[in-house]
Amino acid sequence: MKIGLYFGSFNPIHIGHLVIANHIAEHSDLNQVWFVVTPHNPFKNKRSLLDNYQRLEMVYRATKDYNKLKPSDIEFSLPQPNYTINTLTYLQEKYPDYEFALIMGEDNLKSFHKWKNYELILENHDLYVYPRISKGDIETQFHNHNKVHFIDAPNMELSSTFIRKSIKAGKNVRPMLPEFVWEYLDEMNFYK
Template sequence: MNIGLYFGSFNPIHIGHLIIANQLVENSDLDQIWFVVTPHNPFKKKSTLLDNFQRLEMVYLATKDYSKLKESNIEFNLRQPNHTINTLTYLQEKHPEYAFSLIMGEDNLKSFHKWKNYEVILENHHIYIYPRISEGTIDTQFTSHPKIHKVEAPIIEISSTLVRNAIKKGKNVKPLLPENVWKYLDEMNFYK
């Protein structure tokens, strides 16, 4: 089974995440996509993050009706701050029967050469890229790499930051979130 790993803080997960994941799983050779909830991204301030299990719960609520989309807490028990290569190594050891691929926005590909052991990642895993509007250029080594696959998908300009800021200002964000995620956020008074 070919598993696509979609990493993110999902703070909160929104319809853009689901649109991208569904587009990828339905239009590639990926059998499933696991939303890997990251406990702490070294590039983000930890204070802005909801609790790990609250974000995992939102991902579960958002994906439970989609058989090919799953939530994953795999990084919760890994040493922090964590690097993608450590997660991939751990998953390969734990599930040798699966092939694991990465899913990332085109913007992340522009800085991929800065990732820890990116060469090892490319040697052992495929990467599925979805389009994003961003500045900068992609390193030529990645533009025609046999393990990097560009997948046609709509360009989604919704971000979790936009959702959090709108909630803080008392705006209606219901159309931007899966219904049960919106209910959960509203009941818990998150981001207000």
């Protein structure tokens, strides 16, 4: 089984995240996409970041009707601050029969060469890169790499920051969120 790992704070998860993850799950050799909710970094003051389990709950609600999309709290139990290489090592030990790949936007590929042990990640894992409207060129060293797969996913320029600011300003953001996530946010009065 080949699993794509889609890391993020998902604060909140929105339809852009779902469109990209579902597209990659349906149009690549991945069997599933796991939304890996990244925990709150205890060394950073992020007042706008909801609790780990509230964000996991939103991902659960957003993905429950998609059999190829799964929420993951795998990083909650790892020492913080954490690096992707540690998560991949942990997952490979926990699920030795699974093959894990990373899903990232083109903008993240640009700084991938700065990631801890990026060479080791590339040696052992595929990267699935979706397009982003970005300023500047993408790191060309990865363009012809046999482990880097560019996926022609729909370009979704929607940000969780924009959604949080809009909610705070009293704007209607309902069309940008999965219905179950909207209901949860509204019920809990998050980001107001």
